[in-house]
Amino acid sequence: MKVVFHTDNIDQTFYRQMIHVYLGELGLANPDTFKRWKKVVKSWTIHIYPASDWDGIDGRSGNTGTLNPMIPHGVTGEGIVKCYVIDVDDKGLTSLQNFSAILHEVAHMYLIGVMRGIRGTFRNNDLSGNKKGSQANVSTQEVHDRQMEGKMYQIKAHINVGSWWNRKWVRYSCIAIDFRDFLRVN
Ligand SMILES: [Zn+2]
Numbered sequence: 001m002k003v004v005f006h007t008d009n010i011d012q013t014f015y016r017q018m019i020h021v022y023l024g025e026l027g028l029a030n031p032d033t034f035k036r037w038k039k040v041v042k043s044w045t046i047h048i049y050p051a052s053d054w055d056g057i058d059g060r061s062g063n064t065g066t067l068n069p070m071i072p073h074g075v076t077g078e079g080i081v082k083c084y085v086i087d088v089d090d091k092g093l094t095s096l097q098n099f100s101a102i103l104h105e106v107a108h109m110y111l112i113g114v115m116r117g118i119r120g121t122f123r124n125n126d127l128s129g130n131k132k133g134s135q136a137n138v139s140t141q142e143v144h145d146r147q148m149e150g151k152m153y154q155i156k157a158h159i160n161v162g163s164w165w166n167r168k169w170v171r172y173s174c175i176a177i178d179f180r181d182f183l184r185v186n
Pocket of ligand 1: 104108143144
């Protein structure tokens, strides 16, 4: 899996680390799914763009169901994830918002990778216009149902940040969708 940055200001090492921390959390929930994930991981690329690059016509609006270009969001297609974030160097609330968009797409990516073709039934109306009771791939349905149900948890990480001439370890935590009970039984 490659992470390609089209941004100027965000700390790329920090963002890479948090993506890997979440993927590790997903893997810990069920090592069998992680083995499957490792087989498909090579083919995926995550692109991170500044929110101002959003052209407004890129298919689904992943995270928030809104086309407001200044809100972090993303889209996930076959082999490709595009995230649009607020491009500031920040280890606080802005990154927290950015990660809520990025990790939402990472969740889609992971479930596409490990549960290809498996269908599920929406438990809620979601923000992308899907209706309760309708069917979709679980890679969409389970992510959006959990988002609507507020099944989130805090990911805590010890990350290496700074510039190459002045790096240090700091604690950081962000919020991501919790799949631990779901992945354990699938
Ligand atoms: Zn989504």
